[in-house]
Structure formats: structure tokens, C-alpha cells
Amino acid sequence: MTLTTETLLLSVAMASAAGLMGAFAVMRRMALASDALSHVALPGIGVALALRVHPALGAMAALGLGAILIWSLEHRTRMPTETIIGVVFSAALAAGSMMASGDELLDVLLGSPVALGLLETAGGIVAAACIIAFVITHKERLVVSLVSADLARTSGIPVEPLELAFLLAFALTVGLGLRYLGVLLMGSLIIIPAASAKYIARSLDGMLRISVALAIGSTLLGEVLASRLHRPSGPLIIAVAASLFFASLLLRPRR
Amino acid sequence: MAAATANALEVEHLDVRFGEKQILTDLSFYVPSGSALAIIGPNGAGKTVLFKALIGALPYRGSIRWGPFSRLGYVPQKLDIERDLPLTGMELLRAKASIARTPRTDIERVLSLLGLPLSTAHDPIGTLSGGQFQRLLLAFALLARPTVLLFDEPTAGVDRAGEGLLYETIHRLQLEQKLTLLLISHELSVVYRHASAVLCLGREHPFFGPPDEILTPDVMAQAYGAPIGFHRHDAHD
Numbered sequence: 001m002t003l004t005t006e007t008l009l010l011s012v013a014m015a016s017a018a019g020l021m022g023a024f025a026v027m028r029r030m031a032l033a034s035d036a037l038s039h040v041a042l043p044g045i046g047v048a049l050a051l052r053v054h055p056a057l058g059a060m061a062a063l064g065l066g067a068i069l070i071w072s073l074e075h076r077t078r079m080p081t082e083t084i085i086g087v088v089f090s091a092a093l094a095a096g097s098m099m100a101s102g103d104e105l106l107d108v109l110l111g112s113p114v115a116l117g118l119l120e121t122a123g124g125i126v127a128a129a130c131i132i133a134f135v136i137t138h139k140e141r142l143v144v145s146l147v148s149a150d151l152a153r154t155s156g157i158p159v160e161p162l163e164l165a166f167l168l169a170f171a172l173t174v175g176l177g178l179r180y181l182g183v184l185l186m187g188s189l190i191i192i193p194a195a196s197a198k199y200i201a202r203s204l205d206g207m208l209r210i211s212v213a214l215a216i217g218s219t220l221l222g223e224v225l226a227s228r229l230h231r232p233s234g235p236l237i238i239a240v241a242a243s244l245f246f247a248s249l250l251l252r253p254r255r
Numbered sequence: 256m257a258a259a260t261a262n263a264l265e266v267e268h269l270d271v272r273f274g275e276k277q278i279l280t281d282l283s284f285y286v287p288s289g290s291a292l293a294i295i296g297p298n299g300a301g302k303t304v305l306f307k308a309l310i311g312a313l314p315y316r317g318s319i320r321w322g323p324f325s326r327l328g329y330v331p332q333k334l335d336i337e338r339d340l341p342l343t344g345m346e347l348l349r350a351k352a353s354i355a356r357t358p359r360t361d362i363e364r365v366l367s368l369l370g371l372p373l374s375t376a377h378d379p380i381g382t383l384s385g386g387q388f389q390r391l392l393l394a395f396a397l398l399a400r401p402t403v404l405l406f407d408e409p410t411a412g413v414d415r416a417g418e419g420l421l422y423e424t425i426h427r428l429q430l431e432q433k434l435t436l437l438l439i440s441h442e443l444s445v446v447y448r449h450a451s452a453v454l455c456l457g458r459e460h461p462f463f464g465p466p467d468e469i470l471t472p473d474v475m476a477q478a479y480g481a482p483i484g485f486h487r488h489d490a491h492d
Binding site for chain 2 (some may be wrong): 029034127139140141143144145148149150151153154155157197198199201202203204205206207
């Protein structure tokens with residue numbers, strides 16, 4: 001993908017959204033969930049291809065439905081989110097692989113080096129802005145509910161609707177990377193910078209700042225390397241993020 | 256009804272079950288405004304379950320009526336916090352202040368009320384000691400100026416020295432701020448000293464009444480299924 005102003009804007013917006021959502025996902029111990037949730041997009045893409053509509057629409061619909069399914073199962077069974085996501089993810093992967101061909105699956109999982117249209121780029125930036133706005137306006141509520149749902153409840157926070165909103169925002173973040181990084185690599189961009197930030201930071205604001213900075217840094221550096229080496233950008237972005245994670249292990253301040 | 260307005264909480268015919276297992280059966284009690292109700296009983300009697308039903312975290316049958324304009328403050332028994340969670344006590348308190356629309360200056364008032372130094376509040380919550388964390392949770396609960404405080408095992412994870420101090424603080428707060436207090440406790444001598452009424456969730460059925468009537472060897476033996484001793488001599492001194 002060539003580096004244009006639109007691409008750079010989209011990259012920064014997407015990485016910021018991933019960094020912010022990732023910070024809360026990691027603190028809520030949902031690290032595996034993002035990879036798992038990303039696979040929920042597959043059957044949606046399969047259905048979209050069969051119906052000859054834009055695959056992104058099918059993927060987003062499946063991700064949204066997946067988030068709602070996970071949320072409602074969690075409330076009915078009171079099982080941990082990760083267990084339920086694990087089950088839904090395996091089922092979705094099975095359904096997706098029955099509906100789509102091997103090449104299509106690879107493109108969805110790892111991204112395909114296609115140029116994005118203006119509409120797709122603008123849509124991506126708007127969606128990223130919505131996610132960023134959600135996290136910033138709900139930061140306090142998310143913090144209290146991740147510490148304890150009971151404390152949140154007695155503080156007047158509608159816990160269940162907030163959890164659904166978080167899962168939907170999370171699904172939207174995964175979906176953002178669909179046409180660009182691939183859902184699998186987008187899951188990594190959500191989790192890896194946040195995991196590094198959690199390891200280094202000693203406060204929530206510090207973690208959010210570091211997570212966003214690492215996500216943006218990994219994305220931009222990965223893109224520059226990709227254009228120099230003429231390789232797809234997705235894997236290079238994640239390789240940079242992973243390298244920064246290992247570097248962060250050396251940077252941890254004395255506690 | 257005049258009596259209804261004087262009660263901070265009225266519970267009638269409360270049933271709570273987990274699947275097939277009945278935890279609370281036909282439980283009725285009331286808590287007058289500004290009084291202190293101690294909830295005691297053997298392990299597994301459903302004390303924490305009762306609190307969870309009262310705050311709306313568990314489904315139940317029967318009726319739970321809070322007095323008008325009640326604001327609940329809840330201090331849970333323990334929280335499963337990762338030690339390396341990068342969240343400071345101050346950030347948690349600021350989040351509460353923002354949600355409750357309380358001025359941030361109130362945070363310092365509550366911290367000094369509880370004797371929690373500012374420097375401690377700026378530490379990540381996972382690094383606080385048991386006593387410091389309890390005080391932080393109490394500060395969190397007090398920030399929204401609650402009218403009712405639900406406190407689950409205030410001294411779990413707190414050493415002996417901190418224990419007395421914590422009970423004194425709670426008692427002082429209750430008197431100063433005219434709080435209604437619901438307190439789950441294993442410390443029967445403290446219950447006898449500070450509570451206006453006792454709800455004992457026994458093995459067979461609950462007992463509810465003034466401490467004098469409930470904290471008797473007979474009732475205790477029935478509720479716990481074994482004789483329970485406690486230091487009644489230091490009561491009401």
C-alpha cells in the first residue's frame with residue numbers, strides 16, 4: 001500500500017482506537033478475546049460473498065452479532081467472557097471456513113494489499129473517531145466496572161449495557177482492521193501495544209498514553225518498512241509491535 | 256405509612272436461589288434510618304448473597320424497598336485485583352468523583368477522614384496492603400456522600416491493630432454523618448457494641464432483633480449449630 005495522507009490519517013486513527021480499546025481489553029483480561037472475536041467476522045464474509053454484497057458489511061454484521069451473542073451468553077450462564085468467546089470463535093471459524101475459500105480466508109485474516117477507496121478510508125476514520133470518543137467519554141465508568149461490577153452498580157453505572165457497549169466497540173475496532181491489516185493482525189495491534197503499556201505504566205493515564213503511542217509508532221514504522229521493502233504492511237506492523245513488546249520487558253521501572 | 260418513611264430499608268419475603276440451591280428463604284427485616292444492622296451467621300449462610308441482592312447484583316423474589324433518596328455506598332469483602340494493574344487509588348477515586356459529580360476537593364476530605372495519606376493514594380491499587388485497600392474502598396464508598404453504607408467483613412485481611420481502628424472509624428462516621436449502616440461481621444463482640452439490631456442468618460431460619468435478644472447462647476447455638484463464645488463483657492462500655 002502506498003503512503004498517502006489519507007492512509008496515514010487512517011493508520012493513526014485506527015492505531016489510536018486500537019491502543020485505547022486494547023488498554024481496557026488487557027486490563028479486563030480479554031487478551032485472547034480479540035484474536036478470537038476476529039474470527040467471528042469469517043462467516044459474515046462468507047455470507048456477504050455468497051450474497052454479492054461488500055464483505056466488510058458482512059464482517060461488521062457478524063462481529064456485531066457475535067458481540068451481542070457473547071454478551072447475552074455471558075449473562076445467562078455467568079461463564080467467564082473468555083470461555084464463551086472461545087466457544088463462539090471456534091464455531092465461527094468452522095462456519096467461516098465452510099463458506100469461504102482458502103484465499104479469501106487468508107485475505108480476511110492477514111489483510112490484502114489493496115488500495116482503499118476514499119469512502120472506505122473516510123468510513124474507517126469516522127469509525128475510529130467514534131471508538132476513541134467512546135473510550136474517552138466512558139473512561140471513568142469503564143475503570144470502575146473493571147475493578148468491580150458491584151462497585152460500579154452501587155455507583156449508579158448501568159453495568160450490563162456498558163459491557164455490551166464495550167464489546168460492540170471492541171468488535172468495531174477489530175472490524176476496522178479488516179480490509180487493511182486483516183482481522184487476525186488487527187487483534188494483535190489491539191493487544192500487543194496495550195500489553196507492553198501495562199508492563200511499563202504505573203497509572204491508568206500512563207498506560208493509555210503509552211498504549212496509543214506504541215500502537216501508532218508500530219503502525220507508522222511498519223508502513224515505512226513495508227514501502228521500503230515492498231512487503232505487505234500488516235505482518236511488518238505486528239513484527240514492530242512485538243519487538244517493542246520485548247523491548248518493554250527491559251524498560252520496566254524498578255518497583 | 257409513617258413508619259415506612261423512617262426506615263432506610265424494608266425487606267419482605269426475600270428468596271434468593273442459585274439454580275436448584277435455595278440460599279435465602281422468606282427473609283424479612285427492616286433497618287431504621289441512622290441505625291446500624293449487623294448481619295452475622297455461619298459461613299455459607301448467605302450474608303454476602305444478601306448484600307448482592309440488596310445492591311441489585313443478583314435476581315431475587317420478594318421485595319426490597321430502599322427509603323426515598325437513598326444513596327448506597329458499598330464496601331466489598333475482597334476484590335480480585337491483579338497486583339500489577341496500572342491503576343492508582345487516586346485514579347479510582349477521581350473516576351468515582353466524576354461519576355458522582357462530586358468536586359475533586361472532596362477526595363482529600365475523605366482521605367483525611369480515613370487517615371489515608373495522599374502519597375499512598377497515588378500508589379497502584381495492587382500494591383496496597385489489606386488495610387490500606389479497605390480504607391481506599393471505604394473512601395470510594397464515602398465519596399458520593401451515601402446515606403446507607405453496606406460493609407462486608409470490614410476487617411478481612413486487616414491486622415488486629417488496624418481492625419479496632421477501622422471499626423472505630425466506621426462507628427464515628429455513622430454517628431457524624433447519620434449514616435445507616437449494614438455490616439456483615441464475624442466479630443460478635445464488636446457487633447454487640449455497635450449494632451442497634453442483629454440479623455442472624457442461621458442454619459435453619461433467620462433471627463432478627465436487638466443484640467440483647469439475638470446474641471444469646473441459645474440463639475447462637477441454634478444458628479451456628481454449635482456453642483459460640485464472644486466477649487460480651489466489653490459491650491456498651
